[in-house]
Amino acid sequence: MTAFRRERADVLAELRALRDADAPTHGGRVLSYVYDSGLAELDELAAEAARLVQPVNGLDPTTFTSVAVMESQVLGFAREIFHGDDEVVGSVTSGGTESCLLAVKGAREAWRAARAGTPRTPRLVAPVTVHAAFQKAAAYFGLALDLVPVDPATGAVSPAAIEERLGDDVALVVVSAPSYPFATLDPVADVAAITAARGIRLHVDACIGGFALAFRSDEEPPLAPWDFRVPGVTTLSADLHKYGYAPKGVSVLLTRGRDLHRRQYFATTKWPGYPVVNPTMTGSKPAGPLAAAWAIIEALGVDGFRDLAGRAARATGVLRDAVEGIEGLRVVGSPVGPLLAVATDEGLPPERRVDPHHWADAARGLGWHLQLQPGLAQDDGAPLPRTTHLTVTPVTERVLDDLVPALRAAADEVRGAPPADGALLLVELAGGPEAAAGLAASAEGLDADGAALLLASFGLLGGNAPDGPEQGAASGALPERLAPVLALVEALPAELAERLLVELLARVVEPVAPSGRS
Structure with a gap:
């Protein structure tokens, strides 16, 4: 008979504890990555x-x-x-x-x-x-x-x-x-x-x-x-x-x-x-x-999908109207849903504007996970604005009475706060303009240890540079506020930002000893 190293109940208990640290996949608190129908029986059928x-x-x-x-x-x-x-x-x-x-x-x-x-x-x-x-x-x-x-x-x-x-x-x-x-x-x-x-x-x-x-x-x-x-x-x-x-x-x-x-x-x-x-x-x-x-597909059929699409569409309409009613924010373009992007209303004076990344950070502090998107300089010189992305699902319709006030409260919390300035942050972290210029040009030939040193200097791998493979997720998580991180992504040359993000994600999953090893 095969001898198991750990009891089934212990293994599953550890997995449940790991899942408890994740963002919630059900209930409408995460407005990206997950698509919650709101139907528990549908999840059970799929499983x-x-x-x-x-x-x-x-x-x-x-x-x-x-x-x-x-x-x-x-x-x-x-x-x-x-x-x-x-x-x-x-x-x-x-x-x-x-x-x-x-x-x-x-x-x-x-x-x-x-x-x-x-x-x-x-x-x-x-x-x-x-x-x-x-x-x-x-x-x-x-x-x-x-x-x-x-x-x-x-x-x-x-x-x-x-x-x-x-x-x-x-x-x-x-x-x-x-x-x-x-x-x-x-x-x-x-x-x-x-x-x-x-x-x-x-x-x-x-x-x-x-x-x-x-x-x-x-x-x-x-x-x-x-x-x-x-x-x-x-x-x-x-x-x-x-x-x-x-x-x-x-x-x-x-x-x-x-x-x-x-x-x-x-x-x-x-x-x-x-x-x-x-x-x-x-x-x-x-x-x-x-x-x-x-x-x-067999369970829902066309009518079931149409019902769920209607729920998501109604929720999207409510959220779009709510955002448009928040001073300092605007919905970008004419989204067809069930998703939308939110940017700063540049038509207002600075003290009445809301930076979408500060807004997303404030909403996260209230228990709602929105997705930050960096601004982008297009080849023709026309910049695309930094935005916050909201993916809306059928379950969102159930939580609108909590979500909409939270979005308004988050905007009130950060209205008038200046946007995070990636160029200024880069100078501060590097120790001066010349050092910042050197960092910005250092993507080529940057090895794993050098990239980790840069991440550590930015506060993204803990306070100190990694010393070895054991330095991974445990050495420092992303900061609570993501607006400064996205500002750095905007300020750095794309090649360097991409190299650092690769290093960050790779460090998070570097090998560690299995739990419960005897």
């Missing part, structure tokens, strides 16, 4: 469905035929609600990033096939607001990334601005429905008309909002077509682990045309093992998220 397929390997649907059945039915549901015809096929992936990566891979392979022998690097053209997953895709698959500036006031991109960037080296254009930073619905049909005329593929990234926008009620303002009703749309991604309310991670990537879809696959028989045929980036993969998504 039981995932448990039933826990041992299943999604690598081989010919051995585990349940995987093939569930995937085809999930894709069929997605194709129907996104108005695809019989030529639209797809894959279930591990999340939005993988869906985006595969869309780019397929477009790159099709571009290469049409231009055999062409030595040029293909380009990917998208608004600067497109999800960062496409920056990752360009880096992974060797495309030149061409980001088009958007209107700072609205977050919207001009079709003409995209058209100016097009050429025969463009493998893919990407637009969002809606964008994550500002919840702006990009002009999909206008862009599609331009790309289709040039024979360029167009991807619609509906990862965050697709499964909500598809179920908008007749009471909401109609949206311009953004899915496969638009003839020039060639691929579309949408996450079931967002407004499909499934556990992480499960997404769909739908593709118009079987030949383009097959270019997303990887296959090889050039080894002595089993033939490898992978429709996604992974080989072995869990069937649990797929089973959970399938079960939720």
